[in-house]
Amino acid sequence: MLFNSIQFAIFFVIVTFIYFTINHRYRWFLLLASSCYFYMVFVPVYILILGFTIIVDYFAGIYLEETEGKKRKVFLVASLIANIGVLAVFKYYNFLNGNLSVFLNDIGFQNPIPFLSIILPIGLSFHTFQAMAYTIEVYRGHQKAERHFGIYALYVMFYPQLVAGPIERPQNLIHQFYEKHIFEYSRIIEGLQLMLWGLFKKIVIADRLAIYVNAIYNNSEHHNGMTLLVATIFFAFQIYCDFSGYSDIAIGAAKVMGFKLMINFNRPYFSSSISEFWKRWHISLSSWFKDYFYISLGGNRVSVPRWYFNLFFVFLISGLWHGANWTFIIWGALNGFYLVFAIITQGLRDKFDVLTGLDRFPRINHTIQILTTFCLACFAWIFFRANNVTDAFNIIEKIFSFSGSIYWMDPYSIAYSFFGIVFLIIVDSKKEYYRGSFSFFNNKNWIVRNLSYAMLIILIVLVGVLDGGQFIYFQF
Amino acid sequence: MEKALINRINENGYKKLAMKVFVFVIIIASFDFTIGRVLNYFYFTQGSGTQYRTTYSLEKSTAEILVFGSSRANHHYVSEIFEKRSNLTCYNAGRDGNSIFYHYAILKGVLKRYSPKIVILDFSTHEFVKNQDSYDRISSLLPYYRKHPEIRSIVELRGPFEKFKMISNIYPFNSSILSIAIHNNAEYNNTQREDIKGYMPLTKIWNEPIKTDSNFVQYELDSVKVKAYDSFINGCINSRVKLYIVCSPSFIKYTYKEYSVTIGQEIAERNNIKFYDFSNDSNFINNSSLFQDVGHLNNEGATLFSNRLIDKISETEKNIELVH
Secondary structure, eight states: OOOTTTHHHHHHHHHHHHHHHGGGHHHHHHHHHHHHHHHHTOGGGGGGHHHHHHHHHHHHHHHHHHHHHHHHHHOOOOHHHHHHHHHHHIIIHHHHHHHHHHHHTTOOOOOOOOOOOOOOOOHHHHHHHHHHHHHHHHTTTOOOOOOOOHHHHHHHGGGGGGOOOOOOOHHHHHHHHHHHHOHHHHHHHHHHHHHHHHHHIIIIHHHHHHHHHHHHHTTTSSOOHHHHHHHHHHHHHHHHHHHHHHHHHHHHHHHTTOOOOOOOOOOOOGGGSSHHHHHHSHHHHHHHIIIIITTTTTTTSOOHHHHHHHHHHHHHHHHHHOOSHHHHHHHHHHHHHHHHHHHTTTHHHHHHHHTTTGGOOHHHHHHHHHHHHHHHHHHHHHHHHHSHHHHHHHHHHHHHTTTSSSOOSHHHHHHHHHHHHHHHHOOOOHHHTTSSOOOSSSSSSHHHHHHHHHHHHHHHHHOTTTTOOOGGGOOO | OHHHHHHHHHHHHHHHHHHHHHHHHHHHHHHHHHHHHHHHHHHTTOOOOOHHHHHIIIOOOOOOOEEOOHHHHHHHOOOHHHHHHSOOOEEEEEOOOOOOHHHHHHHHHHHHOOOEEEEEEOOOOTBBBHHHHHHHGGGGGGTTTOOOOOGGGGGGGOOOTHHHTTSSSSSTTTTHHHHHHHOOHHHHHHHSSSBBBOOOOOOOOSSSEEEEEEEEOOOOOHHHHHHHHHHHHHHHHHHOOOEEEEEEEHHHHSSSSOOHHHHHHHHHHHOOOOOOTTTTHHHHHHHHGGGGETTTOHHHHHHHHHHHHHHHHHHTTTTOOOOO
């Protein structure tokens, strides 16, 4: 069930209404049942995969808490293998097998291993990582093993964040299922407002930009450098609005029912460095990798070369997490390279600022840094969006030839796209730099506030792409 | 007890929320009504463009020959040639990107007003393939939903909630505001008009070698599309309109008969309707200079094709007095 569908609107209203009507003791069951239904609308049989990981991790958590010594590690490893195994089979098996086939063909052999005819279960990487966070936290002693099977299942399956995050931590979410959430007017309004803004970003901006981006990137060989450059910039805004729009709807829907999910995006394109970008982009995943992978590798408390390796390797794996394709791996590696390069050249860049006098103009310097970070992110997005590595390199070659004029395709659609981007930049700039100043959406006067939100709805109906597709991150 | 319940509701904010939601809905409804009415007015006063041509086809055309189809119809059938050669008036009602759903809806609207003498339906290869885009494209008929009850069943193919979405006054004009603004500008309409009686000439020349398609696929047919096609034929037969179904040229050499074309031809012949297949006509597939791209003839190609088609039609249509 897509958040940007009428079906979800009906589902959400019914579930929320029943949620506040029934006794607090039975709410977990309502949320679990509705989450099962929400997930089964996509491909019903895949609920069995979720069920498998839930059962494994539920018992793993209990055994981890009840046992001591080396056995604990055995249970943790067994649980992680089960989770990663599911990911490996459903997400990476055909990719690895395909690469093996290419390799064997090159040396004159045929690959005897068959390919699997399977569709990737929606949101598999998200709920697998959330489940792994639970067992690791129980192992580390930061979280008690959850004895209530229904509550544990709900922790993995809570419908607002089931298919595309935010990837929650057990310490933040599980206790909330035990708490009684009352019907609180101001909280509900805040949740609905967040959902509305998320919908706006998805329907008016992301899906509009997707029309141009898909048309260009799916036929990149026919387009010139300028067109591909515009499509790449559009994609940067598309993926931001698509994914942060989903997160806003998820966080807002949970908030209406009284749950507090972690923030996933914090206006990442205002970052002045790649390091800051990753603290603002997909925060729940970045922090997952930091907490459970980077630190396990030794983090920065190791030799300098090993630290660089740790950073690079974490981003490489993060790329692989996104998809079983070399484009994602290169995208991850590129971001890892950016980070390591930034650390190595920090001193040189500081000297350059002094030499050019930029250090005396902090605002200009900051603006240049923001634009540089945005350009680097866009360059990496080429690999993320391209259909294959060959396409990506061809696109880069064409972009850097700076040739041709922009392909206007459908001028109306491009005009709506520019409108969306400008609207987003104004709203995000306001939140980033002028938080305390006049605001339409948080105005104290309820007429201004209501009119502003009414206009947002009108704009969605007036210029939104109402036949838009699913969210990009569902495929992960 | 009742008082206690009311107090509880008030305390928890239910009443406050209900009141605010009510006020908010009133504000939205007012905006929707006002903006929707304005858009509705200006939508139907457009003087050129795609939307104008749909309005003209559905509500105003009185042509004796009407051409239906997608972009291939729009760019392949030169209305003036049909007029000159047959002494009948002609209008090209084709619209880019649309499928049999759109053509059938327009036909229904036309037949409600009058019966043209001849209808030509351009039939595309892969016409019956299952494709969500065909259903999404029905959105071009949304502005006519209220005024034309005869097309409602087609518009509702978009989805189960279409009826409810149509409560909104703005929804039918989604993504149309710029087009409406531009095509209400008289100067633009006078100087930038793209069509000649519905026909839109293409001017570029295709320079690539022809591609051969030898990959026959018996894909799953969209039964709703087949039914709409059947209804299109029956609509013409019942109104005594002479119907010709034409698969116009494309710059692809098919080594087999495309599956939709086979089915389309079978249904046409079953109803004694002429089906002319130009998809492998050697006059066209041997000459790339007649095309703008693989799917579309340019003006030179369209002129040649229109003349050849009217020659062919005149073989069976005794009422047409051919002008050479």
